[in-house]
Each structure stands twice: as structure tokens, then as C-alpha cells.
Amino acid sequence: MRVVSSSEHLLSLINDILDMSKIKAGALTLHLENNIDISALAASVIDSLEGQVQAKGIVMVRRLAPEMPLITGDRRRLIQVILNILVNAIKFTEKGSITIQTSVTEYEIRIMVQDTGMGIAPEEYDAVFQPFGQSETGRRHEQGTGLGMPIAKSLVEAHGGQIWFESVIGQGTTFYVTLPYTLLE
Numbered sequence: 001m002r003v004v005s006s007s008e009h010l011l012s013l014i015n016d017i018l019d020m021s022k023i024k025a026g027a028l029t030l031h032l033e034n035n036i037d038i039s040a041l042a043a044s045v046i047d048s049l050e051g052q053v054q055a056k057g058i059v060m061v062r063r064l065a066p067e068m069p070l071i072t073g074d075r076r077r078l079i080q081v082i083l084n085i086l087v088n089a090i091k092f093t094e095k096g097s098i099t100i101q102t103s104v105t106e107y108e109i110r111i112m113v114q115d116t117g118m119g120i121a122p123e124e125y126d127a128v129f130q131p132f133g134q135s136e137t138g139r140r141h142e143q144g145t146g147l148g149m150p151i152a153k154s155l156v157e158a159h160g161g162q163i164w165f166e167s168v169i170g171q172g173t174t175f176y177v178t179l180p181y182t183l184l185e
Contacts, residue, residue, distance in 0.1 A: 030074040030158055038071065038078070038109050038179070039064040039102045045082045046100065052090050053098070063101035068109055071181040077155045078179075081163075084148040085113045085175050093117035093172070108161070109181055114174040120167040128165065129153045152177075 042064055053060045082100075089098045096116030103110045120128065131150045156163040160180045167173040 028154065028158060030077060032072055033075055034072050035070045036073050036075055036078065037068060038111065039066065039068045041075070041078055042082055042100055042102055042111065045079055045086060049083075049086055049090065052087075056090060056093070058090070058093050058095065059097040061097055061099040063099060065102045065104060068102060068104055069181045071109060071179060073159050073179065074155075078159070081152045081155050081177065082111065082113075084152040085111075085177070088148060089113055089115040089117065089173070089175075096172075104181075107180060108178045111177040111179075112174060114172065116172040119169040119171055119173055120165070121169055125165075125167075129163075 043062065046060060046062060050060075086098065086100065093115045094117070098116075099112075099114045101110075101112045101114075103112075127146075128149050131147060153163050156177055156179070161178050163175065163177045165173055165175045
């Protein structure tokens with residue numbers, strides 16, 4: 001089992017480095033498809049992480065809007081965005097909960113991921129979206145490469161959206177993603 005886990009981690013690392021190389025070279029291509037339901041996508045990502053959440057003894061709260069407008073996007077890349085944000089939340093939340101919520105406004109869909117983790121110090125905010133940048137907390141945990149959030153940011157922006165966060169040391173971090181949509185008739 002350890003060999004499988006190590007090889008999955010290595011494959012993930014290689015894929016992140018390849019993705020970052022494509023992004024830096026301006027060669028990232030989105031494979032667009034219609035009728036993507038963000039709430040359903042988020043639910044499938046949450047389900048895939050259930051074992052990690054249970055192993056840490058934290059609670060995953062789902063507040064997924066049932067009737068979201070369908071969007072056009074790259075399904076695999078949108079899954080990657082949600083996965084990167086949730087994996088970080090799991091990694092840095094020792095106790096408490098992670099809440100994921102989807103909602104809709106007149107022009108965009110929103111994804112919010114809020115954790116009760118350690119939080120990020122204001123002087124480290126800039127490092128979060130920098131390739132290979134990690135907060136002091138991230139370095140102390142010695143997990144990850146510092147590529148997950150920069151990749152998520154690039155993918156969100158490639159979809160015409162925005163990503164940002166708010167954080168309070170000792171209370172947690174909340175990430176927000178907005179993505180434009182068009183109603184499909």
C-alpha cells in the first residue's frame with residue numbers, strides 16, 4: 001500500500017510541474033464542454049476525499065445549491081481547482097470543519113471553501129498564489145510543493161473567473177472562486 005501511495009504522490013507532483021510549465025509557457029489548453037453542474041462536480045470531489053476527512057476526524061459540511069446554472073468549461077480542470085482548494089483545507093485543518101458552499105448571482109457562480117484551520121499570516125498572503133511559494137505553516141507541515149494554489153488560480157482565470165481568500169491566524173481560511181456562466185436554453 002505504501003508503494004501505491006508513494007507512486008500516486010509522485011504522479012501528482014509530476015502532473016503539477018507539467019501543468020505549471022504549460023501555464024508559464026502560455027500553452028495551457030482548456031477542453032471546453034457545455035452543461036457542467038458545479039454543485040455536482042463539487043459533490044464528486046468531496047466524495048473522493050471522504051477517507052482523508054474521516055482519517056483526520058474533521059467534519060465536511062456541504063452546502064451545495066441544488067439548481068445551479070450550467071456552465072461551459074473544462075470539467076477536468078474545474079475538478080482540479082476544487083480538489084486543490086479542498087486538499088489544502090484538509091491539510092491545514094487539524095480539528096473542526098471544512099464547509100464548501102456553491103451559490104449563484106446574476107452573472108456568476110460562486111464556490112466558497114471555509115476551514116477552521118491554522119490560518120495564513122497577512123505577510124504570507126502573496127506566497128499563496130506564487131509557484132513554489134508556501135506559507136511558514138506550509139513549510140512546517142512539509143507537505144506539497146506550493147503548486148496547487150497557483151495552478152488553481154491560473155485555471156480559474158483561464159475560465160474567466162477570479163479566486164481570492166480571507167484568513168485569520170488561529171481561526172481559519174476561506175477561499176472564494178467565481179466563474180461566469182451563460183444560461184443554456
